[in-house]
Every structure is written in C-alpha cells, then in structure tokens.
Amino acid sequence: MSTAADPAGTAELAAMAERHGLSRSSARPELPGYLRELWSRRQFIVSYARARTYAMYAGARLGSVWQVLTPLLNAAVYYLAFGVLLGTKNGIPNYPAFLICGMFVFTYTQRSMTEGSRAISLNMSLIRTLHFPRATLPLAYVVNELNQMAVSMGILFLLVGFTDGVSLKWFLVIPALALQTMFNIGMTLIFARLGTFVSDISQLLPFVTRTWLYASGIFFSIPDKLAALDAPPWVIHLLALNPITAYIDIVRRALLDQHEQHQLPYAWPIAAAWAVIALVGGFIYFWRAEDRYGRG
Known part of the structure; x- marks a missing residue:
C-alpha cells in the first residue's frame, strides 16, 4: 500500500525525516531567512537582468541603440498626438521635457508590472529544476527596467540641460527614483504572483495601464485642466493620490525650473507612502505563495 493512501505511514515517514533533520524542499521559509537568502542571490539578480537586456536587442540590427531610440520615438509620437494635434502643450513651459519626463517615469512602472507578471510563468523550467528564492525573478525584471530607465534619464538630462540649464535640484531625482523603484518592486511582486495563477492577467494589464496612462497627467497639467473645468479643490487632492502622478510630479x-505652477499637493509624502505600502505589502503577498510556485 502506498504511503499516500496510508496516513499512519505518512506520519511515520514525517517523524523519521524530522529526527534526521530533513524538511520539505518546497516548504516556504520564514520571512527573515527568506530575506537573507534573497540578499545572497543579489549577484544572480543583476546578472540575469543584464542577460535579459542583451537578449531583448540581440536580434535587432541596431542592437542596444534601441534602448535610446525606443523612448525617444514614443515621446515623439505622443508629442505629435497630444501636444500638437490636441494642443495640450499650450501654457506649459518646455513642454517636450514635461512630456518626456512623464512618459519615462510612467513607462518604468508600466514595463516593470507587465514584464514582471510573466516572471514566474516564463521560467517554470528553471523553478522546477533549481531551489532558490522565487522573488529573484521579478526583482531581476525590475533591475532590467531600471537599467533602461537610467538610459532614458540620461537622454532627459541632456534635453533639460540644453533648454533649462543644469541645476543642483537634479540630485532630487535620486530619492524620487528610489521611491518609485520601491513601488515598482512591490507592484511587480504582486503581479508576478497573480500572473502565475491567473493567466489572463497578462492579457488584461495593457488595458489597465493604458487607462492609467491617460489619467496620470502625463500629457497635460492636472491643475490647469481642473481650473479650466472650475472643479472643486478636493478633486485635485483626490487625483494627487494616484501613485504614478506623484512620482511624475x-x-x-x-x-523643470518652471514646474511650480503645475505642482500637485503633498506629492513627496504620497510618493513615500505608496513606496512603503507597495514594497511591504507586495513582498509579503508574493512570499506567502512561495511554496506554490512551480506546481502543477
């Protein structure tokens, strides 16, 4: 009789394993130990992210040049569609930098979430072969997008430097992107778990992020639009709670030196709050399913 149909036999084997210090290889580790093991895999995370970056452009004739061309072409399309045809550039100083800044920040979060939603499902063979913290895979996807964001920000620095000049305020980009990276890690972990068990998530996400794109003040000034609509003051406070809006702001x-008239209220506290909530909540949510990844 097999032990699977014999509870007594199963209990006996479990007791024997415990006496000899054995444990289930797929068991979810305690959170502190999981964090230590994840930190020990940091070199793998960085190396895997680099490999993904290389693989993304390996088949293209221009290779990694597309890291520069892709964000510039996206910004050019949206500038023509919204800035010129719809006239959203009116009243906004240095609108090209205003638009590109919003596009780059939004794309960083959008791609982290959409690519990360497939981080587990696309690596099932690796997960079923080797034992390692599964969170390394979504984290590697975020690092990959952070590398892309670094290239994009270099382009933005050149544009702003030529148009507005260099300023010491640029150093504030470091804590701003650090907060957004914390937020991205949390959201990527959430959607990595969802994408593992709900395959339709990867199909639904483009529609969700596209709606998010149009509601985040990327192409227009939210205060200006609300003033034109004579909206009550509480509306702008509500819209400012959008995490992407806060990171863009x-x-x-x-x-941008002339952005004061377009600033949103409490953007820094909102950005920090979302970063902590997403990172802590997303990590715990992903970790709680650690022993389920790779099954089936």
Whole structure:
C-alpha cells in the first residue's frame, strides 16, 4: 500500500525525516531567512537582468541603440498626438521635457508590472529544476527596467540641460527614483504572483495601464485642466493620490525650473507612502505563495 493512501505511514515517514533533520524542499521559509537568502542571490539578480537586456536587442540590427531610440520615438509620437494635434502643450513651459519626463517615469512602472507578471510563468523550467528564492525573478525584471530607465534619464538630462540649464535640484531625482523603484518592486511582486495563477492577467494589464496612462497627467497639467473645468479643490487632492502622478510630479519638480505652477499637493509624502505600502505589502503577498510556485 502506498504511503499516500496510508496516513499512519505518512506520519511515520514525517517523524523519521524530522529526527534526521530533513524538511520539505518546497516548504516556504520564514520571512527573515527568506530575506537573507534573497540578499545572497543579489549577484544572480543583476546578472540575469543584464542577460535579459542583451537578449531583448540581440536580434535587432541596431542592437542596444534601441534602448535610446525606443523612448525617444514614443515621446515623439505622443508629442505629435497630444501636444500638437490636441494642443495640450499650450501654457506649459518646455513642454517636450514635461512630456518626456512623464512618459519615462510612467513607462518604468508600466514595463516593470507587465514584464514582471510573466516572471514566474516564463521560467517554470528553471523553478522546477533549481531551489532558490522565487522573488529573484521579478526583482531581476525590475533591475532590467531600471537599467533602461537610467538610459532614458540620461537622454532627459541632456534635453533639460540644453533648454533649462543644469541645476543642483537634479540630485532630487535620486530619492524620487528610489521611491518609485520601491513601488515598482512591490507592484511587480504582486503581479508576478497573480500572473502565475491567473493567466489572463497578462492579457488584461495593457488595458489597465493604458487607462492609467491617460489619467496620470502625463500629457497635460492636472491643475490647469481642473481650473479650466472650475472643479472643486478636493478633486485635485483626490487625483494627487494616484501613485504614478506623484512620482511624475516629484521628478518634474527636480528637473523643470518652471514646474511650480503645475505642482500637485503633498506629492513627496504620497510618493513615500505608496513606496512603503507597495514594497511591504507586495513582498509579503508574493512570499506567502512561495511554496506554490512551480506546481502543477
């Protein structure tokens, strides 16, 4: 009789394993130990992110040049569609930098979430072969997007430097992107777990992020639009709670000297709060399913 159908036999084997210090290889580790093990894999996370970056452009004739061309072409399309055809650039100083700043910040979060939602499902063979903290995979996807964001910010620095000049306020970009990276890690972990057990998430996410794109003040000034609509003051406070809106606003504050009239209220506290909530909540949510990844 098999032990699977014999509870007594199963209990006896479990007791024997415990006496000899054995444990289930798929058991979820305690959170402190999981964090230590994850930290020990930091070199793997960085190396895997670099490999993904290389693989993304390996088949293209221009190779990694597309890291520069892709964000610039996206910004050019949106500038033509919204800035020129719809006239959203009116009343906004240095609108190209205003638009590109919003696009780069939004794309960093959007791609982290959409790519990270497939981090587990696309690596099932690796997960079923080797034992390692599964969170290393979503984290590597975020590091990959952070590398892309670094290239994009270099382009933005050149644009702003030529148009507005260099300023010491640029150093505020560092804490701004650090907060956004914390937020991205948390959201990527959430959608990595969801994407593992709900395969339709990866199909639904583009529609969600596209709606988020149009509601985040990337192409227009939210205070200006609300003033034109004669909206009550509480509306702008409500819209300012959008995490992407907050991250875009604090990066624009750091880079654009004439952004004061378009600033949103409490952007820094909101950005910090979302970073902590997403990182802590997302990590715990992902970790609680650690022993379920790779099954089935």
